[in-house]
Amino acid sequence: MGNLIFEQVLNSLQFGVMLFLIASGLTLIFGVMNFVNLAHGSFFMIGAYVAAVVAGASGSFWLGLLVALPATAALGFLLEWVVFRRLYQKDHMVQVLATFAFILIFNDGVRMIWGPQPLPLNMPAAFAGPVNLFGLPYSSYRLLVMAVGVVVAIALYFLINRTRIGMWVRAGANNLEMVTAMGINIRLLFRLVFSFGLLLAALAGIMLGPLVAVQAGMGDDVLILAFVVVVIGGIGSVPGAAIGALIVGVVDTLGRSLLPQLFALFLSADAAASVGPALGSMMIYLVMIAVLFWRPSGLFPART
Amino acid sequence: MQRLFIPLLLVLALLLPLLAQASGMEYYIGVLTRILIFAMVAASLNFILGYGGMVSFGHAVFFGLGAYVTAIASFHGVTSAWLIWLLAALVTALVGLVIGVIALRTRAVYFIMITMALAQLFYYFFVGFRYYGGDDGLQVTARPLLGFGLDMSGDNAFYWVVLAWLAASFILLQRLLASRFGLALNAIRQNERRAQAIGYPALRYKLAAFVIAAVIAGIAGSLIGMSNLFASPKLLHWSQSGILLVMVALGGVGYFYGGLLGAAAFLLLEEVLSTHFEYWQIYVGLILLLVVMVAPRGVSSLVSIGKTLKQGEQHGA
Numbered sequence: 001m002g003n004l005i006f007e008q009v010l011n012s013l014q015f016g017v018m019l020f021l022i023a024s025g026l027t028l029i030f031g032v033m034n035f036v037n038l039a040h041g042s043f044f045m046i047g048a049y050v051a052a053v054v055a056g057a058s059g060s061f062w063l064g065l066l067v068a069l070p071a072t073a074a075l076g077f078l079l080e081w082v083v084f085r086r087l088y089q090k091d092h093m094v095q096v097l098a099t100f101a102f103i104l105i106f107n108d109g110v111r112m113i114w115g116p117q118p119l120p121l122n123m124p125a126a127f128a129g130p131v132n133l134f135g136l137p138y139s140s141y142r143l144l145v146m147a148v149g150v151v152v153a154i155a156l157y158f159l160i161n162r163t164r165i166g167m168w169v170r171a172g173a174n175n176l177e178m179v180t181a182m183g184i185n186i187r188l189l190f191r192l193v194f195s196f197g198l199l200l201a202a203l204a205g206i207m208l209g210p211l212v213a214v215q216a217g218m219g220d221d222v223l224i225l226a227f228v229v230v231v232i233g234g235i236g237s238v239p240g241a242a243i244g245a246l247i248v249g250v251v252d253t254l255g256r257s258l259l260p261q262l263f264a265l266f267l268s269a270d271a272a273a274s275v276g277p278a279l280g281s282m283m284i285y286l287v288m289i290a291v292l293f294w295r296p297s298g299l300f301p302a303r304t
Numbered sequence: 305m306q307r308l309f310i311p312l313l314l315v316l317a318l319l320l321p322l323l324a325q326a327s328g329m330e331y332y333i334g335v336l337t338r339i340l341i342f343a344m345v346a347a348s349l350n351f352i353l354g355y356g357g358m359v360s361f362g363h364a365v366f367f368g369l370g371a372y373v374t375a376i377a378s379f380h381g382v383t384s385a386w387l388i389w390l391l392a393a394l395v396t397a398l399v400g401l402v403i404g405v406i407a408l409r410t411r412a413v414y415f416i417m418i419t420m421a422l423a424q425l426f427y428y429f430f431v432g433f434r435y436y437g438g439d440d441g442l443q444v445t446a447r448p449l450l451g452f453g454l455d456m457s458g459d460n461a462f463y464w465v466v467l468a469w470l471a472a473s474f475i476l477l478q479r480l481l482a483s484r485f486g487l488a489l490n491a492i493r494q495n496e497r498r499a500q501a502i503g504y505p506a507l508r509y510k511l512a513a514f515v516i517a518a519v520i521a522g523i524a525g526s527l528i529g530m531s532n533l534f535a536s537p538k539l540l541h542w543s544q545s546g547i548l549l550v551m552v553a554l555g556g557v558g559y560f561y562g563g564l565l566g567a568a569a570f571l572l573l574e575e576v577l578s579t580h581f582e583y584w585q586i587y588v589g590l591i592l593l594l595v596v597m598v599a600p601r602g603v604s605s606l607v608s609i610g611k612t613l614k615q616g617e618q619h620g621a
Contacts, residue, residue: 092412096359097550097553097592097596098596103589104585108585109586112586231418275432278431278432278433281428282429285428288417288418289406292414296411
């Protein structure tokens with residue numbers, strides 16, 4: 001039992017860190033451009049697909065990563081220029097529909113190009129085995145995923161809090177009209193935030209690729225979780241996304257893995273097998289509803 | 305012309321299954337039934353979205369719950385369709401009330417997200433709850449009985465039952481929209497603060513509309529359960545809610561027949577594309593994108609059908 005809890009806690013932190021990568025971009029796009037981007041999860045998927053294809057052809061996970069990141073960001077940059085920038089001024093309903101259309105296009109698009117079967121994406125050979133962690137074996141690749149997430153989160157912190165672009169972004173999430181009035185190149189700022197957000201989503205998709213199946217629709221459920229994170233944390237707030245991602249990662253992973261066992265302690269095995277998983281998957285939504293009930297703009301609202 | 309249009313359409317709708325049968329296209333009776341059922345749900349969503357201004361991203365929850373009421377009732381040996389409809393209405397009214405009370409505390413994007421989250425709660429409940437089939441869904445053993453010597457086990461008869469429900473819900477919605485209630489709802493959408501200041505309790509009006517829409521969607525859900533003889537958790541998934549929004553947008557948000565037109569357009573599109581292309585959703589996506597960018601008010605705005613009920617818009621906007 002102790003082993004299991006230890007492993008699940010690590011898994012949940014790792015999941016939370018990856019969720020943060022997806023949600024931080026989403027919350028900035030949301031906060032700065034006031035744009036609801038349902039297609040964000042598709043870039044998580046596209047990143048993983050490109051990495052899987054390149055890694056499959058070359059045999060190198062790292063080459064896949066190196067190709068997929070700029071490729072996804074470039075696709076985002078292009079689409080922002082062609083389509084998405086026309087949506088910033090429209091109402092949320094139109095944004096939801098247009099980006100929902102992109103989910104359909106991307107999901108069937110990858111099936112069309114790479115077939116309906118999931119693609120294999122192998123973890124780098126150096127991280128294939130387990131490591132000994134406080135006397136317990138744990139996947140070294142999962143540790144790597146966590147390390148990457150933490151490093152990127154720290155880099156993001158410095159980027160947003162210590163650089164000029166970061167200052168623009170913070171200001172944009174806080175009060176866009178004022179930023180415009182100060183003469184900042186808004187279009188460039190939007191394009192950078194958008195592409196960078198998608199880059200982070202793609203990074204999460206590539207890192208999680210070896211742990212989940214690389215297949216069409218893999219971004220859809222992640223997208224919803226990322227939205228839960230954004231809403232819990234407060235739209236436009238990166239620290240909020242960090243806290244939200246940890247909450248969702250921990251509650252979701254532990255809820256799914258431990259609740260069924262908890263129920264087994266005082267319910268019949270049959271009833272526990274029925275109620276446990278159901279309640280486990282519902283936990284994060286209950287948390288989100290509770291947060292919105294008491295703090296209708298999330299934990300750390302960015303807008304003034 | 306305008307006055308004759310609707311009765312003519314209704315007569316045509318009544319005769320369609322016979323026409324389909326006569327021309328050897330029985331298959332399309334099922335397609336038509338699906339269109340009518342989805343038209344009900346889409347119309348109910350259009351009611352709260354187009355007239356009440358509530359962008360619910362979780363409307364599929366009521367649709368799915370209706371289907372599960374059918375399946376669970378039949379699982380426990382209930383065979384009366386009337387009892388199932390009553391149960392579906394009660395369950396969805398209650399759930400609609402609870403979701404509405406929670407969700408209507410929030411605004412704008414938060415409303416979109418919280419309706420989605422609340423719907424996902426029910427989705428995961430049915431996915432995880434193995435007693436009622438879990439993620440495999442739950443079968444309906446036989447189509448429920450209508451009684452009074454009426455039989456709706458045949459496809460034609462069932463189509464007519466669905467048509468009757470659709471007509472009933474359209475009459476209800478039309479009456480509501482033309483009444484004080486509908487006018488107040490419209491006023492609240494256009495300027496909630498002003499409506500509140502005049503003395504309309506905005507929240508209560510919106511909540512009432514939300515519950516009415518939930519019940520109509522629930523009845524439609526019970527019909528889809530009876531039609532497919534199956535309830536699947538997929539009916540409650542957020543992507544289903546997305547498709548319902550797509551239908552309303554395609555048809556025309558805030559146009560009275562927007563829901564009907566949108567459901568028909570979407571399902572026919574799906575029918576045609578899926579027979580010709582293996583990866584047809586990509587084309588649905590492209591068409592949707594085109595509609596949203598070029599005619600964001602949907603098909604109705606192009607042909608201006610049902611504009612009469614939209615007069616408030618011109619004055620208000």
